[in-house]
Amino acid sequence: MQRYKVTISYDGTDFAGFQRQPKQRTVESVLTLAVNKMAKNPTPALKVHGSGRTDSGVHAYGQVVHFDLPFDIPAQGVRRGLNALLPLDIVVTEVEQVTADFHARFSNVGKEYVYKISRSDFVDPFKRRYMYNFKYALDLELIREAMPDLVGIHDFSSFVASGTQATNFVREIFDVQLIEHATTNEIEFVFQGKGFLYNQVRIMTAVLLEIGTKKRPVHDILRLYTVKDRQAAPLTAPAHGLYLAKVFY
Amino acid sequence: MQRYKVTISYDGTDFAGFQRQPKQRTVESVLTLAVNKMAKNPTPALKVHGSGRTDSGVHAYGQVVHFDLPFDIPAQGVRRGLNALLPLDIVVTEVEQVTADFHARFSNVGKEYVYKISRSDFVDPFKRRYMYNFKYALDLELIREAMPDLVGIHDFSSFVASGTQATNFVREIFDVQLIEHATTNEIEFVFQGKGFLYNQVRIMTAVLLEIGTKKRPVHDILRLYTVKDRQAAPLTAPAHGLYLAKVFY
The missing domain is CATH 3.30.70.580 (Pseudouridine synthase I, catalytic domain, N-terminal subdomain)
Structure with missing residues (x-):
């Protein structure tokens, strides 16, 4: 064996x-x-x-x-x-x-997810399956100001889809980065954390995009931690922009 | 109108x-x-x-x-x-x-085709439809030495697929470039010319790859011009690596 x-x-x-x-x-x-x-x-x-x-x-x-x-x-x-x-x-x-004590699920100490966004007026046929096309203007500085609010140990009850089997909504996020690809007009969010709730990365991405379009105040994430209510952050960025990028052991 | x-x-x-x-x-x-x-x-x-x-x-x-x-x-x-x-x-x-004197086909004075190649041991699921995966070692310097042989006005009879309706096989190529994307382990050939024969770009690409793998002498293109025989260059690089990139007017 x-x-x-x-x-x-x-x-x-x-x-x-x-x-x-x-x-x-x-x-x-x-x-x-x-x-x-x-x-x-x-x-x-x-x-x-x-x-x-x-x-x-x-x-x-x-x-x-x-x-x-x-x-x-x-x-x-x-x-x-x-x-x-x-x-x-x-x-x-x-x-x-x-060795036999390695377990893909139980041995891992963290994960990295990447969310890819194309910023074009129209959906590029070559990216349509692999990036979320977001055509609205984004203030990346506002997003950068908000990102550190996600880092640390927080109650992510406002950031979990219904249908989760979780009962404890406290999770730790190690790091959030925004990478700009100027020549291709793409951005990506990189989220590293110990573990993530059901749809958490896609909901966090949707909230960051709302901050970038000024639909939500820059530090609204802090309020979302206290209200513990998914209705306060109802959007979910689409699945096809999301990648499980790394599993840490 | x-x-x-x-x-x-x-x-x-x-x-x-x-x-x-x-x-x-x-x-x-x-x-x-x-x-x-x-x-x-x-x-x-x-x-x-x-x-x-x-x-x-x-x-x-x-x-x-x-x-x-x-x-x-x-x-x-x-x-x-x-x-x-x-x-x-x-x-x-x-x-x-x-204006009404513009015609997409008759007014154009040249075209640019790009052929994209991924150099990986395995076919990347995200590139499988959009690049030709070529896993064999390539000597890019040999390819660079061969590329200028394609530029100019030549008889491309050895570079045309059967089934063409063309009767004149002389074409002019303005420029051939090789672009390396080191971080993603990809290369692309950029061909600019006045016009191209049926499958010409894919056959030229296959010949350049044969030169890069040393299956063909570096200046074999000059011989192919003289033999005027498709059997001397029988390979065709697959369609899914090829892009019509620009049409010049």
Whole structure:
């Protein structure tokens, strides 16, 4: 028995999210199928464990999973074997042999999400699946002033979608950055945190965009912490701008 | 009657090329439908004239078309009206009112094509439709040494796909550039010329890649001009790396 830590990228467009669901094409189910096929379909079937879910339509270029194989093959062989079996919208970028105490979900100490925004009058056909097109004027200085309000340990009850299974809404955010790509007229938000609530990154992004368009006062995030009410921040930035970029161990 | 010069971008993935064909989804047919719908479907139907064809799967971010509208509406209104009617894989980026002597095809004096190549061990899910993934080692200095051989007026008989309707294979290339994007491990070839034969850019790209992998001597292009035989350069780089980038008037 050998455990493998596997880093994957996927185009979330045609997946119903990461987590296995009956009759849906999910990242977990497609990956589990490939891992079992590579291992000649053993009984019981091999399981794939992800670092956590991503929603329907959300992309990843640094999602991490682990699984155990009943034999010891070199990491590069696993990478090539899986890539030969996987469809083109999911790819294995790195494979490492790890000890049996490694767990993709329980061992991780933080994650980085990136939210990509294209700022154009019209939706660019080449970016339409991979960035949120936001055509309204944005005051990036206001956004930069607001971002530090997200950093630290806060009650994010106003930033969680209904349907969450969480009961504790306190989360820690390590860092929020805004990167400007002037030549392509794109920006991206980079969020690093210990863990995130359901839709939290997309709701935080929507709030930052409202601050940038002056629909919301620059330090309104502080008020949102105290009101603890999703109705005070009802917007959710669309899934197709969001990427799970890194999982920290 | 007012003539409009219209610049469009399209993701070629789901189009059977530019030119109208029975029972196929082509750029020309989708665009013609939108123009006629915007003009309330006049009789006889309005015609759209492109600067030239692009093949099935080839992209564009600077294709130019013209058409005449039976009324004079501002250019920005035409842009917004068409974009509201077009599917997301085609977008109008610029509209200009022009005089009746402008013709998208006959007035153009040159074109720029860009061929995008990703150099990765595996196909990146986010680039799979938009760049050719070339995983073999490339000597870019050899390619740079070969590129000037393409510039000038030459007989490109070895660089044309069968099925061409052309009878004269002499074409003029103004310039060939190689751009390196080191951070993303991508390169692109930029070809500017007066006009190009059927598949010429994709065949030239394949020849340059063969020179870069040392399968072909660095100045083999000069030999290809003299042998005038497609069998001497049988490869064609795939359509999904190619972009019609600019049309010059």
